[in-house]
Amino acid sequence: MVGRGHTCLAIVLATACTADPYRLDAPRGAAGIEIASYELHEECVALERGARFDFYFVSVAPLAFNIHYRDANAVIMPIAVEHSTRESGQFTADHKDVYCLTWEAGAEPNLLEYRLRPLPSR
Numbered sequence: 001m002v003g004r005g006h007t008c009l010a011i012v013l014a015t016a017c018t019a020d021p022y023r024l025d026a027p028r029g030a031a032g033i034e035i036a037s038y039e040l041h042e043e044c045v046a047l048e049r050g051a052r053f054d055f056y057f058v059s060v061a062p063l064a065f066n067i068h069y070r071d072a073n074a075v076i077m078p079i080a081v082e083h084s085t086r087e088s089g090q091f092t093a094d095h096k097d098v099y100c101l102t103w104e105a106g107a108e109p110n111l112l113e114y115r116l117r118p119l120p121s122r
Contacts, residue, residue, distance in 0.1 A: 014022065022046035022098055024053060029115035035063070035105040041112060044098065044100040047093035050121045056088040057114035064104040067096045 024045040035041050045053070057065065062083040068075050081087055093099060103112055
């Protein structure tokens with residue numbers, strides 16, 4: 001019996017390790033994220049064409065925010081905001097890719113809270 005329990009645990013752990021960390025199948029969020037001066041925090045999600053999510057963030061000091069993906073050597077930013085302490089909206093993927101939300105602090109350190117929530121495709 002002891003061996004069987006360990007086998008089940010190993011299977012569960014192996015499955016957890018192979019789960020796609022970019023899959024957005026449930027809300028994601030965090031509060032109290034400290035971002036040092038000129039550093040960034042990034043949250044990436046894999047989306048199919050037409051997949052949608054809503055997002056919200058609030059920060060203590062203004063920061064730069066964008067949603068981007070990579071196309072060969074280029075970084076494409078469908079959404080980019082230079083200085084903001086609060087943004088919210090909806091995003092729809094125009095093609096299958098990994099999209100990253102990035103928050104970058106300016107000269108002063110920052111504190112970030114954010115939320116992403118998958119929406120039904122249209």
